[in-house]
Amino acid sequence: MRDEGASEREAGLRAELAAAGRAFGARGWVPATSGNLSARLGPDVAIITASGRDKGALGEGDFLAIDLDGAPLGAPEERASAEAPLHGALYRRFADVRAVLHVHSPAATTISLVAGSGEVTLRGYEMQKALAGVTTHEHAEVIPVLPNEQDTVRLSTLVGERLDHHPDAHAYLLAGHGLYTWGWSVAEARRHVEALEFLFDCELRRLALRGDGR
Amino acid sequence: MRDEGASEREAGLRAELAAAGRAFGARGWVPATSGNLSARLGPDVAIITASGRDKGALGEGDFLAIDLDGAPLGAPEERASAEAPLHGALYRRFADVRAVLHVHSPAATTISLVAGSGEVTLRGYEMQKALAGVTTHEHAEVIPVLPNEQDTVRLSTLVGERLDHHPDAHAYLLAGHGLYTWGWSVAEARRHVEALEFLFDCELRRLALRGDGR
Amino acid sequence: MRDEGASEREAGLRAELAAAGRAFGARGWVPATSGNLSARLGPDVAIITASGRDKGALGEGDFLAIDLDGAPLGAPEERASAEAPLHGALYRRFADVRAVLHVHSPAATTISLVAGSGEVTLRGYEMQKALAGVTTHEHAEVIPVLPNEQDTVRLSTLVGERLDHHPDAHAYLLAGHGLYTWGWSVAEARRHVEALEFLFDCELRRLALRGDGR
Amino acid sequence: MRDEGASEREAGLRAELAAAGRAFGARGWVPATSGNLSARLGPDVAIITASGRDKGALGEGDFLAIDLDGAPLGAPEERASAEAPLHGALYRRFADVRAVLHVHSPAATTISLVAGSGEVTLRGYEMQKALAGVTTHEHAEVIPVLPNEQDTVRLSTLVGERLDHHPDAHAYLLAGHGLYTWGWSVAEARRHVEALEFLFDCELRRLALRGDGR
Numbered sequence: 113m114r115d116e117g118a119s120e121r122e123a124g125l126r127a128e129l130a131a132a133g134r135a136f137g138a139r140g141w142v143p144a145t146s147g148n149l150s151a152r153l154g155p156d157v158a159i160i161t162a163s164g165r166d167k168g169a170l171g172e173g174d175f176l177a178i179d180l181d182g183a184p185l186g187a188p189e190e191r192a193s194a195e196a197p198l199h200g201a202l203y204r205r206f207a208d209v210r211a212v213l214h215v216h217s218p219a220a221t222t223i224s225l226v227a228g229s230g231e232v233t234l235r236g237y238e239m240q241k242a243l244a245g246v247t248t249h250e251h252a253e254v255i256p257v258l259p260n261e262q263d264t265v266r267l268s269t270l271v272g273e274r275l276d277h278h279p280d281a282h283a284y285l286l287a288g289h290g291l292y293t294w295g296w297s298v299a300e301a302r303r304h305v306e307a308l309e310f311l312f313d314c315e316l317r318r319l320a321l322r323g324d325g326r
Numbered sequence: 327m328r329d330e331g332a333s334e335r336e337a338g339l340r341a342e343l344a345a346a347g348r349a350f351g352a353r354g355w356v357p358a359t360s361g362n363l364s365a366r367l368g369p370d371v372a373i374i375t376a377s378g379r380d381k382g383a384l385g386e387g388d389f390l391a392i393d394l395d396g397a398p399l400g401a402p403e404e405r406a407s408a409e410a411p412l413h414g415a416l417y418r419r420f421a422d423v424r425a426v427l428h429v430h431s432p433a434a435t436t437i438s439l440v441a442g443s444g445e446v447t448l449r450g451y452e453m454q455k456a457l458a459g460v461t462t463h464e465h466a467e468v469i470p471v472l473p474n475e476q477d478t479v480r481l482s483t484l485v486g487e488r489l490d491h492h493p494d495a496h497a498y499l500l501a502g503h504g505l506y507t508w509g510w511s512v513a514e515a516r517r518h519v520e521a522l523e524f525l526f527d528c529e530l531r532r533l534a535l536r537g538d539g540r
Numbered sequence: 541m542r543d544e545g546a547s548e549r550e551a552g553l554r555a556e557l558a559a560a561g562r563a564f565g566a567r568g569w570v571p572a573t574s575g576n577l578s579a580r581l582g583p584d585v586a587i588i589t590a591s592g593r594d595k596g597a598l599g600e601g602d603f604l605a606i607d608l609d610g611a612p613l614g615a616p617e618e619r620a621s622a623e624a625p626l627h628g629a630l631y632r633r634f635a636d637v638r639a640v641l642h643v644h645s646p647a648a649t650t651i652s653l654v655a656g657s658g659e660v661t662l663r664g665y666e667m668q669k670a671l672a673g674v675t676t677h678e679h680a681e682v683i684p685v686l687p688n689e690q691d692t693v694r695l696s697t698l699v700g701e702r703l704d705h706h707p708d709a710h711a712y713l714l715a716g717h718g719l720y721t722w723g724w725s726v727a728e729a730r731r732h733v734e735a736l737e738f739l740f741d742c743e744l745r746r747l748a749l750r751g752d753g754r
Numbered sequence: 755m756r757d758e759g760a761s762e763r764e765a766g767l768r769a770e771l772a773a774a775g776r777a778f779g780a781r782g783w784v785p786a787t788s789g790n791l792s793a794r795l796g797p798d799v800a801i802i803t804a805s806g807r808d809k810g811a812l813g814e815g816d817f818l819a820i821d822l823d824g825a826p827l828g829a830p831e832e833r834a835s836a837e838a839p840l841h842g843a844l845y846r847r848f849a850d851v852r853a854v855l856h857v858h859s860p861a862a863t864t865i866s867l868v869a870g871s872g873e874v875t876l877r878g879y880e881m882q883k884a885l886a887g888v889t890t891h892e893h894a895e896v897i898p899v900l901p902n903e904q905d906t907v908r909l910s911t912l913v914g915e916r917l918d919h920h921p922d923a924h925a926y927l928l929a930g931h932g933l934y935t936w937g938w939s940v941a942e943a944r945r946h947v948e949a950l951e952f953l954f955d956c957e958l959r960r961l962a963l964r965g966d967g968r
Contacts, residue, residue: 139782140353144456144521216453218524222531225450236867238902238931239858242786248904249930260452262462288463289452307786310860317864319535321962354567358670358735430667432738436745439664474666476676502677503666534749568781572884572949644881646952650959653878688880690890716891717880748963 118153123172125151125159128298130170132213133161135302137168141217141309147290148193151211151298152203156180158212160199163191180204182264194264201268202294205275209294211301216290219312224285226319227257232285234311242307243282244300254278255308257285283308332367337386339365339373339425342512344384346427347375349516351382355431355523361504362407365425365512366417370394372426374413377405394418396478408478415482416508419489423508425515430504433526438499440533441471446499448525456521457496458514468492469522471499497522546581551600553579553587553639556726558598560641561589563730565596569645569737575718576621579639579726580631584608586640588627591619608632610692622692629696630722633703637722639729644718647740652713654747655685660713662739670735671710672728682706683736685713711736760795765814767793767801770940772812774855775803777944779810783859783951789932790835793853793940794845798822800854802841805833822846824906836906843910844936847917851936853943858932861954866927868961869899874927876953884949885924886942896920897950899927925950 129149136142147167150160159175160182161167177185180203182196193199199212223232234253240246243253256274261267267286275281282304283293291308295301343363350356361381364374373389374396375381391399394417396410407413413426437446448467454460457467470488475481481500489495496518497507505522509515557577564570575595578588587603588610589595605613608631610624621627627640651660662681668674671681684702689695695714703709710732711721719736723729771791778784789809792802801817802824803809819827822845824838835841841854865874876895882888885895898916903909909928917923924946925935933950937943 140524143524144453144517146453146456146521216524218527218531221451221453221524221528222535225528225532226535236902236930237863238928239786239788239863242788249902260450260463286452288450303786307788310782310785310858310863313860314863314867316531316535317860317958318867321864321868321958354738357738358667358731360667360670360735430738432741432745435665435667435738435742436749439742439746440749474664474677500666502664530745530749568952571952572881572945574881574884574949644952646955646959649879649881649952649956650963653956653960654963688878688891714880716878744959744963 122153122159125153125298126170126172126175129159129161129175129211130172132298132302132305133167133170136215136305137166139217139309141215141305142167143216146216148195148199148214149211150178150196150199150213152209153177155207157185158199158203160192160196163193197264197268198271198292201272202292205272206294208296210296211298212292212294213301213305214290214292215305215309217309217312219309219316220285220291221288223312223316224257224287224289226316227285227287231256232312232315234315237311237314239307239310239314242303244295244304245280253311254281255283255285256281257287260286260289336367336373339367339512340386340389343373343375343389343425344386346512346516346519347381347384350429350519351380353431353523355429355519356381357430360430362409362413362428363425364392364410364413364427366423367391369421371399372413372417374406374410377407411478411482412485412506415486416506419486420508422510424510425512426506426508427515427519428504428506429519429523431523431526433523433530434499434505435502437526437530438471438501438503440530441499441501445470446526446529448529451525451528453521453524453528456517458509458518459494467525468495469497469499470495471501474500474503550581550587553581553726554600554603557587557589557603557639558600560726560730560733561595561598564643564733565594567645567737569643569733570595571644574644576623576627576642577639578606578624578627578641580637581605583635585613586627586631588620588624591621625692625696626699626720629700630720633700634722636724638724639726640720640722641729641733642718642720643733643737645737645740647737647744648713648719649716651740651744652685652715652717654744655713655715659684660740660743662743665739665742667735667738667742670731672723672732673708681739682709683711683713684709685715688714688717764795764801767795767940768814768817771801771803771817771853772814774940774944774947775809775812778857778947779808781859781951783857783947784809785858788858790837790841790856791853792820792838792841792855794851795819797849799827800841800845802834802838805835839906839910840913840934843914844934847914848936850938852938853940854934854936855943855947856932856934857947857951859951859954861951861958862927862933863930865954865958866899866929866931868958869927869929873898874954874957876957879953879956881949881952881956884945886937886946887922895953896923897925897927898923899929902928902931 148161150158152158165174176190180200182200184192202212232255238249293304362375364372366372379388390404392410394414396414398406416426446469452463507518576589578586580586593602604618608628610628612620630640660683666677721732790803792800794800807816818832822842824842826834844854874897880891935946
């Protein structure tokens, strides 16, 4: 039985996720009902946006509880996002992660397609310091890029294998698909989305000017 | 004589179309009174935005009823969009289409001009799954591009001939003009607009970086 | 002595100009207090935005009356824009022009600098039909580009000489400076701004993809 | 003891800075809690945004007082931005400067990285006249670009040395980091931000079209 504090905490998380969704929607990062947003409620449970909702206009009722395999708990009339297993796998991997945000922006999608080499490396940007634990622009932030895949359970295994080699990653990209990032709070995960979108945008502009973005 | 349910349904469709128009206006997709939005009322009748209105600021009175040739029904003081026959032809072709949306965005217009080969083919994007019935990014979405033409009755015949060869198309482009897409609800057609604009934007960025967009 | 109808008409024009300014401000077309907006009150008098105001946040009091040389009438405490003579010259040239709008957008400014040849020619865009009297995308719209010049009285003479050779022009560009366009109503002039910004944006994207924009 | 006029003046400055932050946030210039905004309260004291706040959504309580070394005065529970010494150094250098604004925009960041030669020179833009004291587009505005550096006390010394050689500069860039600009009022400093962002955007578009931006 959940206590009252728990349901207040949950309401607060829904409100924070909905506010993040509105901000992302205004920037064109969750078009056509794409993207999904989640927050951890406890060791083995999270809330995630229901499938098919406009993530730029979320209401209280647009979330459902899932376990860390991504399976819905209760409320059988709601369908969790097909990508719920990708969220669950991140909560399972990182005990201190409290929020996982997935967006589809033109910058993230384009850079995932032109990167080619299996990762995007960012270096020399002050904005990298918006990523938790990074203290200098001299840091090299390596963002793994994985091939896209429709079987999200299988994909979450592949993601796990890649993250084993990148224990300090703050995010990963799915090629032609979008960005996954996380944080120890909704605010931190949202800061990661904003920082990475900025960095991808700068990097794409720089590639276009250097003429070697192929 | 229309029943009360019918006029409530019509009011709902006007409100949905106006909301779509506001969203498109905020993104710069219906500048200078361009674009037109319609929804089916019945087997042989639709409502469409009146000519010359700002599609980003539509009110209740900015719509009129048309038959499927695009001719106004009643309200002779209002002028239907010159492109009403293009809407009508889509309702006639697809019995289950409930909404047709036409926007002019820089991305749709530019890609229609650089495509050259008579079609735009999208492949490898997760966002393709926002198009009704598409279940994988491996799908190749072919969007026919037709030469522009001022005689919209003649143009609607040409569109029909092209669509005969693309029975699964979700949309078509008019070169230098803009995008037509449709759906079994206003929400689905709006999702198609958002998804296609995203896809055209990504594809143009990718072409610019590859340096072979000519 | 002005009659009551006149002051109601003037209030309406101020409101229309302020609304146009807000829309332009939201798009980034009048940054850093740039741009100026005017409307004709009578054969020899117009109202224009006062110097130094944020054109994206205009109030009732941010306008002053000028004659067609651009000199302020009454209200000596207000300073008319230094570009008032350019507005006056257009009202003098075109007896049926009721509004003149001048904006600084990145697209207009950039295209004025890369055009090189003294004019920008637009062809093949459906959006050209948003320009008064244009009925087909096959029309070639020629927009003269003049070198910039700080003496706006002298500049207005040079503009006049160029417009003598382009009697059907809907607009002109000042190199590195911005766009001037006009219309028989505030709504028409605003439609011209929106259409031309769209067209410049498309044309710049097309030049960038073709790789021959130098 | 501060008088009542002083605390009203301070409240006004907080409101002006918060409004500037909202405008910058809407344009994507202060993503991921980046940027910092300050205003001078007196000869030796200024207010500056507290560390870690979203500069696009500032409230009354998101500021703290600092001396011109950037050290917090009172309110020990608040942390000043790590970049406070860079603000202080500008107030110390220019007795008549009343506001210092620092933003991270994609345009400022990208141009700082492609500039290469240690400075960005702007020439031929009417918008240069939005910079205090500039009266013609023929003016060459030189904006020093400094290498980024995490020790902001040391960095402020380096900035000072560079500004000794550019006594008329209105701004400087930190490579891969962002823009610093100032003015004799919050309004003037904000006008400088808007004008410089416009100019960087135009210059980057021009470089991309000329194909020599490397």
